[in-house]
Amino acid sequence: MSLTNEEIYEAISKKLPKLDNETPSTVLGAGSDDLEAGRNYLEALVEDGWMLPTWPKKHGGRDSTPEEASMISRTLGLFKGADLYPYGVGLSLVGPILMDLGTDEQMDRWLLPIANGSEIWCQMFSEPDAGSDLANVGMSAEKDGEDWVLNGSKVWTSRGAYSKWGMCLARTNPETTKHAGLTMFALDMDSPGVEVRTIEQMNGDRHFSEIFISDVVVEDRNRIGGLGDGWKIAVNTLALERSSLGGRSFGGGDQATGLPSWLEEWKLKGYLEDPVSRQKAMKAFTLHRVNQLTVSRAAVSGNNSGPAGSGAKLRSVMAFKFRAYLSKELFGAEGMLINDNEHIEFLTGPSMSIRGGTDEVQRNILGERVLGLPAEQRVDKELSYREMLRVR
Ligand SMILES: Cc1cc2nc3c(=O)[nH]c(=O)nc-3n(C[C@H](O)[C@H](O)[C@H](O)COP(=O)(O)OP(=O)(O)OC[C@H]3O[C@@H](n4cnc5c(N)ncnc54)[C@H](O)[C@@H]3O)c2cc1C
Known part of the structure; x- marks a missing residue:
C-alpha cells in the first residue's frame, strides 16, 4: 500500500534536518566537490530507500511506484539536501543501466555501493575525436584470453580524479561500422595503466580530467551488456543524463x-x-x-x-x-x-x-x-571504422 505524504514526511524528518536556506548550496559541484556531505546524505537515506525509491529494496531502494517516488522526491525537497554531483553518474546513469541489462552478479556488486555513496563512478565517453560525434570513439579493447586490454585516452571526464569505477565506451571491432563496433565496460580506476590528469575549468572547478589508458586489463565479467551493444547503451545513458540534468x-x-x-x-x-x-x-x-x-x-x-x-x-x-x-x-x-x-x-x-x-x-x-525534419547527412554510415580512418 502506498504511503501518505504525512507518513513520508514523518519518516524522513527522523533522518534529515529541515531545509535551512541559510546554508548556500552548490550546484553541480560548482566551486567544490563536497564528497563528505553527499556521502552522509546518502548514508542517512539508504536504509529505508528514500533516495532511490523505485530501486529494489535489496539494492538500496524501496520498490516504490513512480507516483510514490514522486511524492518522496517532493518531500525530500523540504529537508536539507546535499549537492550529489560527485555521485550523479552512479545514481542517475549507471544504476538504471545496470538494472536494465546488468547481470545479477553486477547488480549485487555495484548497486548498493552506488546507493550508499561508498563507490563513485565517472562517465568515460568523450575523447579528443569523439564529442558530439560520439560514435567515433577510438579507445581500443582487444580480447586477451578471458580478459580485455584497453588502450587510448578520454577527455572531459568529470569526477575522474576521485572515482572508483569508470563507465567506459571502447571499440571492440574496428572492422564494422562505427556505431556497431562499440562495447561498454566498467573500468576499475585503480588498475595499473590508468593515468588521470586534472583540467581546471574557468569557474575554478578541478573535477574533470583527461585520462590515459595504457594496456589496462578489464575482466570480461566487467563488460556491461553484450559485445557490440556499446552504442545502444551510450545512447540510453545520454538520454538518462539529459533527463537528469534537465530534471x-x-x-x-x-x-x-x-x-x-x-x-x-x-x-x-x-x-x-x-x-x-x-x-x-x-x-x-x-x-x-x-x-x-x-x-x-x-x-x-x-x-x-x-x-x-x-x-x-x-x-x-x-x-x-x-x-x-x-x-x-x-x-x-x-x-x-x-x-x-x-x-x-x-x-x-x-x-x-x-x-x-x-x-x-x-x-x-x-x-x-519529434518534429520529423529530414535527418542530417551522414556520409560515413556505411563505412567500417578502419576505412573511415583511411578516408580522413
Ligand atoms: C563541464 C563539462 C563536463 C563534462 N563531463 C563529461 C563526462 O563526465 N564524461 C564525458 O564523456 N564527457 C564529458 N563532457 C564532454 C561533453 O560531453 C562534450 O564536450 C560534448 O559532447 C561536446 O563535444 P566536443 O567538446 O567534442 O565538441 P564538438 O562535438 O567538437 O562540438 C563543437 C561545436 O560544434 C557543434 N556541433 C557539433 N556537431 C554538430 C551537429 N551535428 N549539428 C550542429 N552543431 C554541431 C557543437 O554544438 C559545438 O558547438 C563534459 C563537458 C563539459 C563542458
Missing part, C-alpha cells in the same frame, strides 16, 4: 511552498525594487518552475527520457543561464568584484550548454525525432 532545478524554484530562496535573497539585496528587474526575475522563476512541472509530469507518465530528456535539458539550461546572468546584471558593475555562489554559477553557465551533449545536438534530436 534538476539548479537551486531555484524547487520549493513546494513559497518563493525559492534565491528570489528571497534578491529581494533582500534590493535587486527587485524597480519593475523591470522584477519582471526579469519573475521570468527566471517561471522558466525554472515550468521546467520543474514539465519534468514531474513526464516522470509520472514514465516518459522522461529520449527526446523528452533533450527538451528538459534545453529548458533547464536556459533557466539556469538566464538566472545566473541576470543575477550578475542586477548587481551591476560591482558584480564583477564579488566571488560568491552566484558568481560561480555565472562562470558555470556556458558549460551547461556543452555537458551532456550540446544545445545544438539536443535541437537536432528534437528536430529529427
